[in-house]
Amino acid sequence: MDRIIPLEVTQPKIISFDAEGTLVTPQFSNSIWHEAIPALYARSRDISMAQAKQEVFDAYNEVGNQRKEWYDINYWFCRFRLGDPHKLLLQYEHEIEYYPEVHQVLHTLSQQYQLIVVSNSAREFLDLLMENIKQYFMRIISTISDFNSLKRAELFLEICHNMGTAPQEMIHIGDSWDFDFTIPQKAGIRAFYLDREGKIRGDNTIFHLGEVVSQLSI
Ligand SMILES: [Mg+2]
Structure with a gap:
């Protein structure tokens, strides 16, 4: 114990x-996880943003914040087949505060x-x-x-x-x-x-x- x-x-x-x-x-992180990743996901599958958010957030919840994958952007880009996360992160760099x-x-x-x-x-x-x-x-x-x-x-x-x-x-x-x-x-x-x-x-x-x-x- x-x-x-x-x-x-x-x-x-x-x-x-x-x-x-x-x-x-949390500004930068929220923009990446809640907006940018769903937007990329929607574009890659040609679905609405609302649908993309539903699927992406369901996947986040399925993993949960007690598993290391939750925190690993490479895992999510790989799982959602979104390519390399680096470019996206740089696009939002100005939101880091x-x-x-x-x-x-x-x-x-x-x-x-x-x-x-x-x-x-x-x-x-x-x-x-x-x-x-x-x-x-x-x-x-x-x-x-x-x-x-x-x-x-x-x-x-x-x-x-x-x-x-x-x-x-x-x-x-x-x-x-x-x-x-x-x-x-x-x-x-x-x-x-x-x-x-x-x-x-x-x-x-x-x-x-x-x-x-x-x-x-x-
Ligand atoms: Mg913390």
């Missing part, structure tokens, strides 16, 4: 961030900590999402592309090992209760759950990335 390892208070060395919904708004506090928070934290990204997004996606903030990060990890896996406790431990750090010396922050909060905690990593809508109250829940800076008393 899974068990939460008690956290020791240790000075962190590495701060790990999720990407989508944490650093980058960061949350307003992101540059300032990353700038501040990067003075004192090593920053990394651990994301379930595929590399093709992630590289574009991170393009204008990559200078803050030591490593940008796509769990799907680099480890063929979604975020798991064992994977967080492997990342700590690769970084030469103990789990107690890492903090992870993200907007998925499972992938970014409970799973890293199972690896002994201190985690902050980012709830931008402010619905959940609790220890280690934050509404804004700037709160990490104050919690770490920088």
Whole structure:
């Protein structure tokens, strides 16, 4: 049975961030998955957009967000026989936007900590999402592309090992209760759950990335 390892208070060395919904708004992702892919699908089969959305969304739901295929744009382009996703992603690149506090928070934290990204997004996606903030990060990890896996406790431990750090010396922050909060905690990593809508109250829940800076008393 899974068990939460008690956290020791240790000075962190590495701060790990999720990407989508944490650093980058869902705008780009929503346009790709909800509009651009159905539009390509409709054109390739000569059907209406409404029909295409129905079929594409049914396929998304059939896979579900607990399977790695959900996050893998190559899988979907292959499954729908849409060719190479790269061109499409570039067409929508202008829709990538960061949350307003992101540059300032990353700038501040990067003075004192090593920053990394651990994301379930595929590399093709992630590289574009991170393009204008990559200078803050030591490593940008796509769990799907680099480890063929979604975020798991064992994977967080492997990342700590690769970084030469103990789990107690890492903090992870993200907007998925499972992938970014409970799973890293199972690896002994201190985690902050980012709830931008402010619905959940609790220890280690934050509404804004700037709160990490104050919690770490920088
Ligand atoms: Mg996220």
